[in-house]
Amino acid sequence: MLPRADTLAETLLDLGVGHEDINDLVRMGRRVIDDPELRQFLEASVGQLTRGLGEIRGGVDLPDLDWPTGPLQRCFPVYVFVATLPHTRAHHRALGVPDDISRRTLADLGRQLAVHRRRYGVPGLLDRRWLTLHFGGELYQLGRLQFQRARHGERTGWALAAAGLDTVPGTPCLNLHVPDCLGPLTPGACDRSLALAGEFFARHHPDEKYRAALCHSWLLDPQLAEYLPADSHIVRFQQRFQVAREDPEPADTDPVQFVFGNGDLPVETLPRRTALERAVGDHLRGGGHWYTGHGWFAL
Numbered sequence: 252m253l254p255r256a257d258t259l260a261e262t263l264l265d266l267g268v269g270h271e272d273i274n275d276l277v278r279m280g281r282r283v284i285d286d287p288e289l290r291q292f293l294e295a296s297v298g299q300l301t302r303g304l305g306e307i308r309g310g311v312d313l314p315d316l317d318w319p320t321g322p323l324q325r326c327f328p329v330y331v332f333v334a335t336l337p338h339t340r341a342h343h344r345a346l347g348v349p350d351d352i353s354r355r356t357l358a359d360l361g362r363q364l365a366v367h368r369r370r371y372g373v374p375g376l377l378d379r380r381w382l383t384l385h386f387g388g389e390l391y392q393l394g395r396l397q398f399q400r401a402r403h404g405e406r407t408g409w410a411l412a413a414a415g416l417d418t419v420p421g422t423p424c425l426n427l428h429v430p431d432c433l434g435p436l437t438p439g440a441c442d443r444s445l446a447l448a449g450e451f452f453a454r455h456h457p458d459e460k461y462r463a464a465l466c467h468s469w470l471l472d473p474q475l476a477e478y479l480p481a482d483s484h485i486v487r488f489q490q491r492f493q494v495a496r497e498d499p500e501p502a503d504t505d506p507v508q509f510v511f512g513n514g515d516l517p518v519e520t521l522p523r524r525t526a527l528e529r530a531v532g533d534h535l536r537g538g539g540h541w542y543t544g545h546g547w548f549a550l
Contacts, residue, residue, distance in 0.1 A: 252293055252334040253284055262333055265354065267361025272374040279323055283330050292316060296331045301338045305346075305388040307400050307423070310380045325367075325375030332360055332386050339386045346455045348391075356385055356392040362432055370513045393451055394444035395433055399426040400452075400459065407465060407495050411547060414493070416462050423459040425452070425550070427466045429488075431509060436484040441491070449550070463547045466492060469505040471544025478530035485527070492546025501540035506531045 254262050259280050260273050268276065283289045292314070300311050316327045336357065343353040360382055367375040376382070384390035390399040401424050403411065408420035418424075425448065429436060445464075452461060476486050508514030510531050511521060521532035534541065 267358030297334045311383040328379035335386045342388050393447040395440035396444035397428040398448050401426045425461050425464045427464050438487050465547045467545050471546045472542050495545040495547045498543045502543045506541050
């Protein structure tokens, strides 16, 4: 189910994996291929991910590998995604998804490995469920933004219905995500992504009528506007949305994770090099909290 060692490296490069991780992943890949128990576990994991491929599932919980080797535990989901790759690409081709969109979408594997290495200095994945959205046919990278095929929950479905949209819980919607490592979040880049999404989903998922885009992110915490200039990219991004609901539970580690690369950094050590770094750190040092914002706009 895995490519041979010589072609595994090429596949990993196609998935955006950094050169510093290639040798370790190829070496451990040989072990996965040669060990019958690991091969069986890989097959079961791939089967779990590919069953229902293309359906809106909200991601898939991959089984835990009960294996004593730390590096292999951290990296085993990489082999699940590599083995799933032919199924995902075939699904994309069947829908007519352009090859460049398929490639950029699945290259998020490399970005997630880079995030883990930046935080811990070794290869691994922080959130394997997140990548099951990509390889399961639920999420696409379209320009600067990512768009996840989803359905309204109880709270958002009725909240948007009260605002005048033709929605109920279970109505299709697009969850909007802002990946890092892709340059500034400019209004022009967001406009282009939204235009691409309108064309893409009308063509490749015509049976799913998306009436709204939703975003659930620390980027929508209105407190950011108290610290950042009115013309900052984040504030202008916030202005696209109406509030769907408020979240009373603090989510302080989210902005620390995305701004500084490690959500466990002590607050007192956070740098103050940029306006955003100063906003996140100073707010926490002053005893404040950050919250996940929940916003929407009509499509």
